[in-house]
Amino acid sequence: MNTYENLLVEHRDGIAIVTIDRPKALNALNAATLAELSKVVGTLAEDTSVQVVIFTGRGEKAFVAGADITEMQAMSATEARNWGKFGQKVFAAIEALPQPVIAAVNGFALGGGCELAMACDIRIAAENARFGQPESSLGITPGFGGSQRLPRLVGTGRAKELLFTADVIDAAEAFRIGLVNKVVPVGRALEEALAMAGKIASRSPVAVGYCKAAANEGMNVDLGSAIAYEAELFGLCFAAPDQKEGMTAFVEKRKPVYGTR
Ligand code: CO8
Secondary structure (H helix, E strand, O other): OOOOOOOOEEOOOOEEEEEEEEEOOOEEEEEHHHHHHHHHHHHHHHHOOEEEEEEEOOOOOOOEEEEEHHHHHHHHHHHHHHHHHHHHHHHHHHHOOOOOOOEOOOOOEEEEEEEEEEHOOOOEEEOOEEEEHHHHHHOOOOOOOOOHHHHHHHOOOHHHHHHHOOOEEEHHHHHHHHOEEEEOOOOOHHHHHHHHHHHHHHOHHHHHHHHHHHHHHOOOOOHHHHHHHHHHHHHHHHHOHHHHHHHHHHHOOOOOOOOOO
């Protein structure tokens, strides 16, 4: 049973689909929605039956059109700092989920919506998706990690252009600059995300989890430390049953059968 007011959470064959469900406000993140996101992420992190998580938005028009501007309008500096810190914490928790996380981006992904998509591991965009960090047009900076994750994804020059101009770019341009992995016809983002999630779920959950940990950790430390961490994880794979199953299946010319994570 769905226990959330602004989210729909569905489980299909080891894949959890979290839909931001505030279509009247183009799925903008108000405080209640962000609190629910925090809750669901905590639950998913503990759920060993979930192999992959997908975030999407309700309807074809918007993934998430940003943080809720009406709620932010009258905030004091202290309230805004705390609001930003809370959003950053929720998005960091999404990034740190032990499972791979895919954003199925339908329509607008602006401000906090683009930041939510960037906290995911992989982004699949419908042709009508629109991305941007329009905060400078509202007199603010991004507050949920956008000024940091955008340059890491697309490089500092392109990120600064988007941050300074507040330009909104289409899915094709987002693909060209590396902000999204794939562009698909309108209405197919979730389907494509499910197909990719199914493929990921068929791989070794141990190996996939370690790949995510290695790639994430490596972005925050120097190359030598990152390579050393990879060696640790590579060694740990050989202490887990998936390596035996994967390599035995190869030698026996059959498909490997892995357990859940
Ligand atoms: N917040 C609140 N309500 C919104 C938002 C939003 N971000 N976006 C859309 N809505 C509402 C509209 O007000 C409108 O409501 P109503 O029908 O009651 O008037 C409804 O959704 C439909 O929107 P529009 O009528 O505007 O639809 P259009 O098709 O004309 O335009 C746009 C679509 C272009 C997406 C337009 O709605 C828009 O520009 N939205 C705002 C986009 C934006 O600037 N987002 C960034 C917000 S700032 C942010 O996310 C910062 C995150 C970090 C904050 C941390 C700070 C501490």
